[in-house]
Amino acid sequence: MMKKVFSRPKSLKPTAFHYCPGCGHSIIHRLIGEIIDEMELQEKIIGVPPAGCAVLAYDYFDIDMGEAAHGRAAAVATGLKRVLPDRVVFTYQGDGDIAAIGTAETIHATSRGENVTTIFVNNGVYGMTGGQMAPTTILGQSTTTSPGGRKEKRDGHPVKLSEMLAISDGSAYIERTAVNSPAHILKTKKAIAKAFRYQVEKKGFSLVEILSACPTNWKMSPVDSCKWIDDVMSLHFPLGVIKDIGDKKDAH
Amino acid sequence: MTAGFIEIDCESCKDCRLCISVCPHQLLDSSEQMNQKGYCSVRFTEKETKKEERKCTGCALCAITCPEIAIEVYRA
Amino acid sequence: MPKVLMRGNHTVAEAAVRAGCRYYFGYPITPQNETPEYMADRLSKLEGGSFIQAESEIAAINMVIGASMAGGRVMTSSSSPGISLKQEGMSFLSALELPAVIVNMSRGGPGLGNIAPAQSDYFQATRGGGHGDYRTIVLAPASGQELADLTFEAFDLADKYRTPVVILGDGMLGQMMEPVAFRPDVQLRKLPHKDWTLTGARGRPSRIIKSLLLDPVEEEEHNWKLMRKYEKIAKEETRWETFESDDARMLVVAFGTAARIAKGAIKRVREQGLKVGLIRPISLWPFPTRVIRDFSKKVKHFFVFEMNMGQMVDDVKLALEGNAEVHFYGRPGGIILTPLELSRVIGSQYNQKRLG
Numbered sequence: 001m002m003k004k005v006f007s008r009p010k011s012l013k014p015t016a017f018h019y020c021p022g023c024g025h026s027i028i029h030r031l032i033g034e035i036i037d038e039m040e041l042q043e044k045i046i047g048v049p050p051a052g053c054a055v056l057a058y059d060y061f062d063i064d065m066g067e068a069a070h071g072r073a074a075a076v077a078t079g080l081k082r083v084l085p086d087r088v089v090f091t092y093q094g095d096g097d098i099a100a101i102g103t104a105e106t107i108h109a110t111s112r113g114e115n116v117t118t119i120f121v122n123n124g125v126y127g128m129t130g131g132q133m134a135p136t137t138i139l140g141q142s143t144t145t146s147p148g149g150r151k152e153k154r155d156g157h158p159v160k161l162s163e164m165l166a167i168s169d170g171s172a173y174i175e176r177t178a179v180n181s182p183a184h185i186l187k188t189k190k191a192i193a194k195a196f197r198y199q200v201e202k203k204g205f206s207l208v209e210i211l212s213a214c215p216t217n218w219k220m221s222p223v224d225s226c227k228w229i230d231d232v233m234s235l236h237f238p239l240g241v242i243k244d245i246g247d248k249k250d251a252h
Numbered sequence: 253m254t255a256g257f258i259e260i261d262c263e264s265c266k267d268c269r270l271c272i273s274v275c276p277h278q279l280l281d282s283s284e285q286m287n288q289k290g291y292c293s294v295r296f297t298e299k300e301t302k303k304e305e306r307k308c309t310g311c312a313l314c315a316i317t318c319p320e321i322a323i324e325v326y327r328a
Numbered sequence: 329m330p331k332v333l334m335r336g337n338h339t340v341a342e343a344a345v346r347a348g349c350r351y352y353f354g355y356p357i358t359p360q361n362e363t364p365e366y367m368a369d370r371l372s373k374l375e376g377g378s379f380i381q382a383e384s385e386i387a388a389i390n391m392v393i394g395a396s397m398a399g400g401r402v403m404t405s406s407s408s409p410g411i412s413l414k415q416e417g418m419s420f421l422s423a424l425e426l427p428a429v430i431v432n433m434s435r436g437g438p439g440l441g442n443i444a445p446a447q448s449d450y451f452q453a454t455r456g457g458g459h460g461d462y463r464t465i466v467l468a469p470a471s472g473q474e475l476a477d478l479t480f481e482a483f484d485l486a487d488k489y490r491t492p493v494v495i496l497g498d499g500m501l502g503q504m505m506e507p508v509a510f511r512p513d514v515q516l517r518k519l520p521h522k523d524w525t526l527t528g529a530r531g532r533p534s535r536i537i538k539s540l541l542l543d544p545v546e547e548e549e550h551n552w553k554l555m556r557k558y559e560k561i562a563k564e565e566t567r568w569e570t571f572e573s574d575d576a577r578m579l580v581v582a583f584g585t586a587a588r589i590a591k592g593a594i595k596r597v598r599e600q601g602l603k604v605g606l607i608r609p610i611s612l613w614p615f616p617t618r619v620i621r622d623f624s625k626k627v628k629h630f631f632v633f634e635m636n637m638g639q640m641v642d643d644v645k646l647a648l649e650g651n652a653e654v655h656f657y658g659r660p661g662g663i664i665l666t667p668l669e670l671s672r673v674i675g676s677q678y679n680q681k682r683l684g
Binding site: 042043044045046048055056058061062063064065066067068069072075076077078079080081082083084087088104105107108112 | 351353378380382383384386387388390391392393394395396397398399400402416417420424526527528529530531534535536537538539540
């Protein structure tokens with residue numbers, strides 16, 4: 001007798017995703033949906049989507065969601081959490097949202113030790129607007145505003161935001177994962193679940209940075225994009241736990 | 253003896269081929285049939301295979317990697 | 329009600345707390361620093377209160393958005409350059425139909441300007457200030473007591489119409505100490521339930537609060553919805569005061585501190601027999617258009633006095649539709665005219681026009 005062992009999470013609406021073929025966003029959406037189901041968070045979770053390809057995240061998650069202006073999700077999440085400290089509040093942001101226009105809000109939400117979780121989707125470009133350079137575009141990576149590849153002198157260096165946030169005493173758990181293979185996808189799921197758990201346990205600010213493919217703007221096939229994450233991108237953005245205060249009692 | 257089976261929602265498939273690349277038994281390939289969105293959806297080659305001859309274990313690697321949640325997995 | 333002697337910036341904060349405000353997010357900027365300082369202390373002693381000195385005025389207004397989405401009564405305050413930073417947030421608050429109170433203690437500008445009182449943020453406040461078609465309720469107190477009353481009422485107005493309310497003050501009002509009486513505390517439990525907030529979808533379908541409407545048909549309808557709301561507000565919430573206007577042959581139009589100076593000036597010219605009165609808009613948006621137009625049936629000379637280069641005067645001219653002459657006198661940059669000085673300018677204009 002066959003049993004169904006994999007299907008769509010209940011906390012995702014039965015809506016077809018609008019994302020490009022091979023985009024990591026929908027994988028990450030599914031993981032969050034699975035975690036919301038498994039941790040029974042649907043009735044107490046509030047999400048803040050970004051400006052970016054995932055701006056329509058509220059069309060997919062069957063949870064309360066409130067829009068934020070580009071880059072401001074950490075501040076909106078702060079306001080939500082201060083009024084409703086017993087709910088789970090998370091932001092879902094791209095690399096531009098979090099590490100360009102939203103840098104101040106992200107650093108300060110972390111420094112304040114706000115008990116919120118940030119899902120940081122790093123695909124090294126500004127996807128929705130057509131593939132411009134992002135703070136996490138690596139040197140040599142070609143984008144529409146770094147023609148010929150990002151050059152140190154002309155375009156500056158990529159921003160390693162997760163490492164910066166780890167320095168702050170307000171951050172409790174920061175891990176970088178990827179969704180370019182089933183093994184990495186399962187690790188990402190564990191990381192997101194841990195981040196939500198740390199929030200529930202009031203340990204402080206938690207963030208999972210997820211290297212995610214953008215085949216359209218990288219101008220590669222989805223399979224090649226996933227390979228590029230392994231071969232190139234993760235050399236500059238190494239996977240692994242960047243900070244974990246564990247069960248330290250004086251954490252928060 | 254474990255056996256697995258998958259169902260693909262062809263209309264959701266965007267032909268990213270990630271599932272093809274992860275199946276340990278190479279049981280997925282392009283169906284060369286276009287869906288309503290204009291993508292040639294992927295097909296499960298064991299759909300018509302007899303139970304005893306099936307290689308699918310229901311590992312779900314394809315479903316885990318599918319961005320569209322287009323694959324449902326069954327396992328005995 | 330007993331009166332206390334209080335600095336305007338403190339009055340705003342105290343009135344807000346009594347109106348049920350439990351969340352304040354702000355940033356230091358002169359001349360309103362006393363407001364975040366007072367709130368830091370006051371909210372720390374209140375159950376469930378939350379004060380954050382945010383990293384910027386931008387962060388503060390976005391925290392306001394989040395707290396409002398969650399159903400809290402929330403306020404931020406700043407002064408001119410900081411209010412400029414908040415304009416994207418103002419547009420979002422309006423589009424998202426979120427209640428909030430924003431206090432601006434205006435100072436000299438443009439640019440970094442100075443820290444002296446001015447009224448040069450009238451356009452910014454009443455024309456929206458941010459992008460898109462929207463309006464915010466703008467209330468202009470002219471005294472410490474009015475600061476207390478209008479701030480208190482602002483929270484009810486914000487909740488009633490699901491719209492941001494701006495308290496447009498200036499550095500003078502913020503810094504002056506005056507006796508004020510506060511209204512009794514609002515009972516938070518007795519406030520009407522908000523059925524649109526984000527609180528976690530328990531026992532109900534999930535909710536979305538968003539302003540992205542990619543389909544132009546939807547966006548157009550949303551704009552009309554906002555417009556209908558603004559029409560309702562204009563009908564029911566227009567506020568003004570008149571002073572010595574019954575037999576006036578010239579009407580001064582002024583708001584806030586300028587109106588206070590004008591009252592003093594008018595008392596002086598009245599002593600000399602000049603028939604001058606005052607219309608003081610209290611709601612700058614909605615502007616008392618009809619009141620001014622009605623007065624123009626009998627009064628053909630209006631004297632607009634503002635502490636800026638001419639902003640409210642546009643609304644006066646629009647209201648008059650050419651039915652009367654408008655003379656503008658403004659002093660920008662934080663210059664504060666005395667009632668005596670203003671009385672001379674008014675008197676001179678009155679006599680020039682031979683109004684007898």
